[in-house]
Amino acid sequence: MTQTSVSSVYLASTEGGAGMHSVAASGVFSATWLVIGLPLLGAAVLLLGGRRTNRFGHWLGTLFALGSFAVAAALFAAMLGESGADRSIDQHLWNWVAVGDFQAEIGLHLDQLSMVFVLLITGVGSLIHIYSIGYMEHDENRRRFFAYLNLFLASMLLLVLANNYLLLYVGWEGVGLASYLLIGFWQHKPSAATAAKKAFIMNRVGDFGLAVAIFLMFTAFGTFSFDEVLGGSAAASDGTMTAIGLMLLLAACGKSAQFPLQAWLGDAMEGPTPVSALIHAATMVTAGVYLITRSAEIFNASPDAQLVVTIVGAITVLFGAIVGCAKDDIKKALAASTMSQIGYMILAAGLGPIGYAFAIMHLVTHGFFKAGLFLGAGSVMHGMNDEVDMRRYGGLRKYMPVTFVTFGLGYLAIIGFPLLSGFFSKDKIIEAAFAKGGTTGYVLGSVTLVAAALTAYYMTRVMLMTFFGRERWKEAPVGAPADWHEPHPHESPVSMTLPMIVLAFGSVFAGGLFVLNDAFVNWLTPVTGFSHGELPFSVWVVTGMATAMVALGVAVAYVQYARREVPAVAPQGSLVTVAARKDLYQDSINEGLVMRPGQYLTRLLVWLDGRGIDGFVGGLAAFIGGTSSRVRKVQTGFVRSYALSMFGGTAVVVAATLMARMA
Amino acid sequence: MSEGLQLAVEKIDTPTIEYAELAPMLIVFGVAVAGVLVEAFVPRKARYATHLVLALGGMAAAFAAVVALAGEQEVAAVGAVAVDGPSLFLQGTLLLLGIVSVMLIAERRLEHGGDAFAPQAAAAPGSEAEKEATAANLHQTEVFPLTMFALGGMLLFPASNDLLTMFVALEVMSLPLYLLCGLARRRRMLSQEAALKYFLLGAFSSAFFLFGVAMLYGYSGSLKLDRIAVATGGAMDNDALLLIGMAMVAVGLLFKVGAVPFHSWTPDVYQGAPTPITGFMAAATKVAAFGALLRFFYVAMPGMKWDWRPVMVGVAIVTMIAGAVIAITQTDVKRMLAYSSVAHAGFILTGMLAANEAGASSTLFYLVAYGFVTLGAFAVVTLVRDAGGEATHLSRWAGLGRRSPLLAGVFALFLLAFAGIPLTSGFTGKFAVFQAAADGGAGSLVIVGVLCSAIAAFFYVRVIVLMFFSEPRADGPTVVVPSVLTTAAIALGVAVTVVLGILPQPVLDLADKASLFVH
């Protein structure tokens, strides 16, 4: 299956050490900075230009995105023309922070891994810009929306192009900011504002991990550039590497909505749908996978950290899948699915060199089909007065055929219908999980299989509830407002359907293209390294099992949602269903464990600050004041008492003088 | 020449008197006596002007004499008077303070053409006689000679080189002050009460002082400070006399400086006395008394340092704390300033306790700084008036900063100087005494000193808050526009406060040079 020798993990990793053999940017590659620069400029122009740019802002934003994509494509072409080590390019822009040993530069690193991301980000990004032109047409703040989208592109590109961890951190938080701005784009809705805040803060918890990881790198190596840290990681102590690895994992959990920092993603669906497609499906949430893959050498040096990564991945795979089965909100269902799919990637990345490439491959295919699905969902909402409850859908295939077809292809891709994108990429991960070997391998493999079934189940459910069955939207909902009127589902304009079509193509063919001659794996191997895992049984067994699980999932869903009427109001359901609907109580747990105690602590401290610290100061002042008002009474106004005090004073002074001599 | 008084010599020589060196005191006493004559012989209408010219001219002449004497280190009048650095420095200071005080005393714009003093002090308050006197627009001018006598005593007090002279100076200084305290035009009951309290307690303390003198005389057989110093050097069994005597003399002097627990007269007297007199007392008496205290301890008791220091440290600490703490809750501005002066007595004691040259010079400097600020502050108090005279209740000062920002600003400056804020004379003085104390090994005093400064800052600041940040009262007091006399007095106070804060070096130099006592 691959020409790469089945050498040891460590050998592979040293051979493919990130950036170890970088060359300075020249020729086409000296334009690397433009990839980031263009969208950044776009954001600046649109934000500073204010209302003056309202009329053409969306075009301008799209243009900058497309320009960035064009540069990326040129870079890709140029990279194809290079070979081996010359594909790893460094572009030093300027010295950023230099204090003692702390030397941070603004520098870019373009290699095969970042190239993949750059293409995905600019490509899907451009499509979603185009889609948004139509989707946001009636929003008075469309210009601002495009500005934020551009800002997001720039940050995300910085994230994947940075040549050191500190600069990566800038991109890392930059995308967080863009995500914050976009989730809360409809700020007048308190729910949106809250969701945005929640996302940012949970991400910050992850950022804490990234920051500490950089501290650890600095104290261990005196540097945090990819070059030096990754190059030196094999030599450092296990403990350090494990610590760095776990901290990076924490960062990844925050950004990629992995357990235990997954709670923000569902709420993030408050943002406009293109945002969900771009940021919360295709690109930003996969940054965690990028981080782990980029730091391959660190994880390779710490099996303990890797194990934790796979555990987190496994938990999230199931978590997302279970939650996805119970959601009636189409976007939340897709969001749960995203969480689960990224769980796959994280799991794969945790497997080490046998999984990195597949993690990235699944990431890319997922980028296509999940973006497509979200855009499809957006298209549905667009035609349905922004209704998101799938129980209020039904039989829409007649009204929006293009949406139906593209969404359907995405659906087939995600459940792993044979020969579509998801089939290849997910299959590889399942294989790799089993190939991990030992009990761990079996457990992880089983998890991925079960999740595949669940994926098939919940996606089929979405599909059926939306496009098939009775047209439930024709009836007024229970407790509908007086001004309720029946929606008139219709197909979306070309600017929206076109990106959906393009993405559908990707969903269908990308996987196949990637596995052809192992093209994708070979492309990435110099960066991530690759070793072929030993499966305990034949590859076909895995494929067979996976396909069977998918079929099972589809069948169950079909029985439940096609053969029976979909109730307008969700039935009570089992305990599991109730729990899944409530996201497995993630919010209650966060609330009980963190928020409430935090609020009590804050209230306690506010009280203490006033009564305790300030109270002490005030008390001291009051004490002196009180002493004063008591002592002043000694001044009775009677001259004889004054004389007494003088007499007493004299006695004391005389006695003290005499005693001072004695002592 | 002191041999001349020895018992062994049968024939008594006529003692030589160094008139030139005693000129400052002689001039002032001469003016005082002349003042009495003026009262007797000059027509009523011309008396005020005559007194004013006489007093100011006399003090100016005396000051000129002091300047001319600068650098002298002599013992004059058969050893009774020391004409040395500290004497001359303090005499110069006293004369300047005296000039300012007389300017305040002579102010006649504030009371509809009247001054701060009772038209007929002998008339009972509220009596027909008083009303008649007021109606007749009577003005008494006996305050001038009284003031000059007091000032003469003050000049002599720190210069006295034996304990008898010191006692006499003490009385000469105090007796006129007792009277002056009782002469207020308004609130005469308070004024008389102040006089009574001051007089009784003053006499009481004089008795202690005198008894102490007796003990020291009994111990050493001499009244001369240097002789006593010599006597303390020899080991004698009869130290009890020495210690008791030293302690009681100190008590007499501490009473005058207003140290706790001998301070109880201060608030009542400061409050009751006519404000110009309060200013005069607060500034000049303190200068004179500290001069005497310095001389007593530095010249007569240097060998007893280890005996008096611990006790005096205790007194200084109690003084600083009590003054600062009690002042916090005062509601009358004059009373507050009185307690403030108590606290400052503690600070000055801190410098004195360094018991070295720096101690003397820092104390001298502090006295100058403090004297002018104090006079200035009381001068401001005379200007804030309502129907009943001066509006001394603090609540009446609310919003003064809005009505007359300039006056309030000036008062704030004085308060800040009291509080020892940098760039005012108060800070320089405080730094000087703390530095001397730390150098002299009295670090604990410095700690207490800074903490008390912080407490003290509270009530100074409180007044500033009241003046600037409170709403003015509708029926609030008015600020009277004074004549050039008070204006000049206040301006001088401001100038000294600022200059000694920013460019203190010349005065510091002067104090440094003046810090050597003649023995």
Next chain:
Amino acid sequence: MNGDFPWLTVMAALPFVGGLVVAALPAGKRVLAKNTALAVTLAELVLAIIVTVKFSPDGDRFQFTESYAWIKSFGVHWSLGVDGIGLVLILLTAALMPILVLASWHDADTPQVSASGEAPSGKAAPRSTHAFFALMLMVEAMVVVSFAATDIFVFYIFFEAMLIPMYFLIGGFGGAQRSYAAVKFLLYNLLGGLVMLAAVVALYVVTANHDLGGTGQGTFDLVRISQAVATGELDMNPTAEKAMFLGFMFAFAIKAPLWPFHTWLPDTMTEATPGVAVLVTAMVDKVGTFAMLRFCLEIFPDASKTFAPVIVTLAVIGIIYGALLAVGQTDIKRLIAYTSISHFGFIIMGIFAMTTQGHSGATLYMINHGFSTAALLLIAGFLISRRGSKTIADFGGVQKVAPVLAGTFLVAGLATLSLPGLAPFVSEFLVLVGTYSRYEAAGLFATVGIILAALYVLVLYQRTMTGPVKAGVEKIRDLNVRELVVVAPLMAVLLVLGVYPKPILDVVNPAVEETMSQVERTDPKPSNPIVPAAQPLAAETHGGSK
């Protein structure tokens, strides 16, 4: 080397004289007073820029030095001179002042809310505007002297004297409780200053005992003392050194403020006008942190090292504590005040971590915090003045009616939470790295602060700016031209220093190295330093492109 022109004295004198002129202008000429003040601050900025340009980072440690005997009896000299640290702080001051003047343009024109909280009645005092701007200029002059003083006595004098104009600024202008706040401010700081006075006196005595000033005198010359400390010529008794250190530190800890000496700050900042609040946190308080770095560490290196763990602990507590309390506030300005307490924790922690990253980071933090807090407070001030309330609950949906105001507020907030790409990030990260490399636990706990920072900033933003437009908010206008002129430079600085802090670091680093060598501290070495063989590669990559 810089010629004989007394640049620093002129820089100190200009605002001082300017303040006197403003105060002396005829009553009623409010606009003239404002314009004069603005002109003076701009001229000061020009001077600051000239000095910065003439400063050579590789030159002597202290430049533009001047020294004149002032109070010989105390061995005091009017000695000024700046190193990189002092210079950038002076630059900060000079840069912020015109902005503050402009931001406070109308703050002193209207009568102030009375102490009893009644609505202001009648007209403002005829010279209130004059007084306000004159006092501001006085403060500027004193702050400049404090940053430039190389004589401890001179520093002390201005450190203390600054309280008075500040006191009048706080107490004379602002909210209903302003006089309480002003008194609290003054007494707190005065207490600190007086305790420091005892230490200053003690230091003088110690130097005198070692005859540092010659002829048995002491000295206050920082350079002389720190040399003597370094060479062992001045070997202080450890107990005395510790006591003096604590005396100095007490004053600076109150001024900075360090937990638990912080409670004056929230009251002050809540009651003062926004401009004055900025003056307090952005400049006056910086004198405290600056002085820790300059005086505590240089004069008492051993005591500093002894107490460093304690102070770092307090600083960390301050970081977390300030942040948590900020979360719990219901008043916008009070919230911002607590964020500042948290930030001062970072600065102090960086200083006492005693690493180059910590020191440079702390210095940079002082600058950045100055700008970010200024932005946050001033914009909050604009907002508050429009609504007439500073209660968070009275706001909501401002973004809808005043998008520019909301947008700039968000940027300022993001700077406050140290978003990478904005200036405060660089300094915060440096401080954290610098601390972590010496005190791991402290570094970790402090890093938790970044999460809490996100919480308090975003909660504030969410409650005020987002959601449905609340009653009373709908009339809020967006920023006007004057306000934009105030905000724009702040935004620009926050952005530029975020990606290009080099000019400041270049100036600061040499000074930091001097300090580090004075305390005889070196950075902890990495446990696994990258082998030098990797260096040529890195060099090649760095040098390769431009």
Next chain:
Amino acid sequence: MNPANYLFLSALLFTIGAAGVLLRRNAIVVFMCVELMLNATNLAFVTFARMHGNYDGQIIAFFTMVVAAAEVVVGLSIIIAIFRSRRTASVDDANLMKW
């Protein structure tokens, strides 16, 4: 007779005087007690003069008398003024100013 006995007498008188100041209410009596203290001191001076064999102490006694006389002048005038306005010579009645 041992001169020390005079000293004891002097101290006794001084104490009696002081006690009188503290205990008596009438201003005149209080004042007389002060005078008693001064005279007690005089006795001490004279005794010491005798013990030391010089005249200084005796001279002081004269001075003291003069000073005491002056004090009487001032004191009585004040007391009389008070008595006139209040119709009482009790020192306890003069307590308008306190605290």
